Amino acid sequence: MSKTKQVLELSSPSMKTKHERLTGLVQQCNYCCGYGWFWSRDGAYNSVKEPCPMCEGTGKMQPVITIEWKPVCQDK
Numbered sequence: 001m002s003k004t005k006q007v008l009e010l011s012s013p014s015m016k017t018k019h020e021r022l023t024g025l026v027q028q029c030n031y032c033c034g035y036g037w038f039w040s041r042d043g044a045y046n047s048v049k050e051p052c053p054m055c056e057g058t059g060k061m062q063p064v065i066t067i068e069w070k071p072v073c074q075d076k
Contacts, residue, residue, distance in 0.1 A: 013069060024063035029055035 006024055013020065028034040032052035036059035040050040051057035 008065065010067070018069045020067040020069075022065045022067070024065065026060050026062045029059055029061045031055065032059065034059040 004025075004027075008022070029036070029052060031054040032038060036052050036055060036057045037049040038052065040048055042048045052059070055061050
């Protein structure tokens, strides 16, 4: 099966900021295989659909990356 990969290229900020927040492309949830739910049983042992705990029933996930920039401490 083919996979799509995203590559993140970092370069120091050109403006006065020490934090960045990047959002990646929407992807299929691998926990539920994109269905958004799992079969479960209720108290009467009937089949019920339970939402996926990872994607909360959407079947999709989106990465959010936070970057903190820090100066390099030089030993004297």
